[in-house]
Amino acid sequence: MAAPGTRHAFARRSLLRGVVGGGVAAALGACAGPQDAVRLVTDDRWRQFAGTTLNLISENTAPTAAIAANLRPFTELTGINVNIITLELSAMVQKVALDLAGGESQYHVIYADPYQVLAPYSKGLVDLRALAGESSLPPLEGGFADFIPTQLDAAGRFGDRDQVFALPYDCPTMIWQYRADLFEKHGPRMAQELGFDPTPGPERTWDEYFRIARWFNDNTDEVAYGAGHQAKQHDSLMCDFSNVLWAYGGDYFDNGKEIGLYGTIDPGPCRLGSDAAIAAAEVYQRLLQVADPSSKTWDWNGLAPALSSGRVAMCVNWHEYAAANEKAMPGRFGYAPLPRGPVRSANHYGGCGIAISGNTLPNQRRAAWLFVNWATSPQTQLANLKSSAGGGTPTRDSVYRLPEVRQAEQRPSPMPNILTAPAVAEAWKPENIGLRPKIPMWNECDTAIYTELSKMLAGDSNPAEAMRAAATRIDRITARGWAS
Template sequence: MPRKVAASRGHSASFTRRVLICSALLTGTAAALNQAKADDVNWRQFEGTSIVWAYDIHPYADAVAAQLPEFEKLTGIKVTPELYPDDAYWNKLTIQLSTKSPSWDVVGTGIQPAWDLAPGQLLEPLDRYLSDPKLTAVGYDYKDFFPALRDALTWKVKEGQIEPGSGQVWAVPHGFENIQLFYRKDILDKYGLKVPTTPPEMSAACEKLKAADPAITPLGVRGVRFWSSIHTAAISIAKSYGVHDFIVKDGKLDTGLDSPESMAFHTDYVDMIKKCAAPSFANDNWYQVVDGINSGRTAMAIDSNMFGFWNDVAGKPASGKIAFAPPLHAPNKDFESNIWIWSLAINAASRKKGAAWLFIQWATSKQVELNGAVAGKLVNSPRASTWSDKAWLEYAAKPEFSNFVDTFKTVQDRAQLAFTARVGFAEAMNAWAVAMQKMVNGADVKATLADLASEIRSSM
């Protein structure tokens, strides 16, 4: 299959441009190569091997693709990227791994999809690679990844179900997202609006904004009938209300989506969506959220924080006009932020696992992560060392990026996985997304939540 390194929906430059960006970081790349040569690992032990790396079309993929010539030079391993649009990638991932096809060696995944893949032995546990001095360099420093990210990707599989907290490492963080409110400073300043902090405050602000300029959508937020529309704004705000997707009740697992806390959250959230979101809410995914904030058709958005950063880059229509704040929260409560972790994993059916591991190790190394960050692509590095590195902090502190770094640090202190680890996550959360649409369309909140909880319980 031909190499596919496509542009990332308006966020990515051409592959040639990415290589040029990487070339501007030659000093850092040379340091990485020198470090690699100094390590005890024989980076050429799988020389002549060819592997396939599959991933979503995304700036995070761009950050690695731009540096691939250096990896191939270092190892003698040929890497063919297969990058697909978001909608198609997850289906292809499930098919490739569930049929135990060996054609993909390294795959990009998130925590939640990995929950469904690991119990069927479709992903390769990585502990033995991490602990093998012949395969993992001394300077790799796995503990440099933020603890919340390492913990989220470590679990046991017991009786076909996920048991988090300890166990095996199933993937390595490559990039991640915490959830924030980002907004157009120019629009809020023009109409004298303060940055909302709660759903009721947002609802009030939206009504003022719509009265002042009906052409502007006050708030961009995902609404599609897919779990991805729950994992950004909805679950982050819901957690601050005390909502839990699953709870243990009388010693048994149960859902918490019909609790009084859930009723309070959904009442406020649904009201906010009705007053603030675009009429296209039910069909809006992250593409529409990002396009709206970039073009100025949307004043505010609650989504993954790096979207605001990419649209603040010099030369973009919104450059210097986007600022950041923690996500909304329940009145008189502190905010909560969910995390999504883009990760690299090995297909258990791969016949080239050693070479695949060297690629993952290199792609998630300190220097490659830093290079991607300074190139403006991998702006949420999962490594703590990146966030204290002078080169990254100087770049991210440019005036056009407003308060990105400070808000990231504030939010990251409270960011954690908001969902309960379990097989069958997607089915339950898809049902939640469908219920959300029904409530926004006028269905009774209490009755809809009761139906949702009943549906989830019947599948447990």
């Protein structure tokens, strides 16, 4: 008898193969089928699908907020109208899954989270290389090589290293955020009493981070606590812990870096029971012992205001909270790569791409490519960076090299998120980037990890028990195969 869920998994996979392989032909051959976009005869490659309407489905993200607030440039350039549907991520994933499996293309452009969309549904997405090479369409400015390489791999590929299913669209990355004014004020005394330079950066260790946090707890009333964490029983806890796990040489599976960059449907046995993983869990438990006690109730959205309001002196959080920091207390914050463990500094990358549904008809697909091309272009990324509606940080090298962007790295900055650029540039290097496993069953694995970590932080298990229990649960999940 098949393992629970196996029959369903095979059926869903077969259905997706049918959607991609035969859905377009079936739609074209059916009298009452969906109508393709009309292609106009024009020398303007941007306007050949004028009058078309596209639907983009996205998580509520900063880049999507910025684009939604300023769609006019795209409409004026192309004559294409775009409807933007934004949802909480799990709700968005459910709608995408139903649309792809049902052979529909209600959503032409898809926000492709690498773990919840790209990994389980890559067979339902378009390989963008063909569109990028089509001479009748505008070229991809700078080509694929202009995207930050680790981001193109992590957000854009699955399985086959040559195929590109999504273009990097956002790039939230976990870095060390701290009250630079307090470190400057107390730095000499901290250095004398702690025996090391406390200036944040990748040469610091997680043990030193712990000691700095405890020093603030014991020696100053300017903040309530030295550090805060996003240790709620939630995805945020897995994210927070992972930085320490990788720094100590642990990982979720063998070949973790390769799995994080390119993905797999068969990751092999979970390695959370290793000595390195257990050591990392012990360190993480210690960090929480000196952190703000509310850390166990915070995700990233709870932690961010704790720092920007002056409650904690430092934290690890996604770099795009810099804009909120600078708005709350301008000029008082610093940004650095995360501390080292015995193996490296590891900085958790959480970026996503945008993709095109494989169910689109030929001209719909080309029209969707115009939007994907424009939305990730250097000009649009620069506009997003400046947007008062939000906006993320660029995923293209060329944007960071622009003179006005380089100048904005210094205060006062009209683009406060770019103050993190030196830190994230280090974080995105292959030796420093932290990548969770890009596997179709990651959601279930994630739940197992943060559930067992929460038990550990509550005192219901010790680090070794928590890691081994998580590994056992994950092995059961991956042994069932993936249900896409």
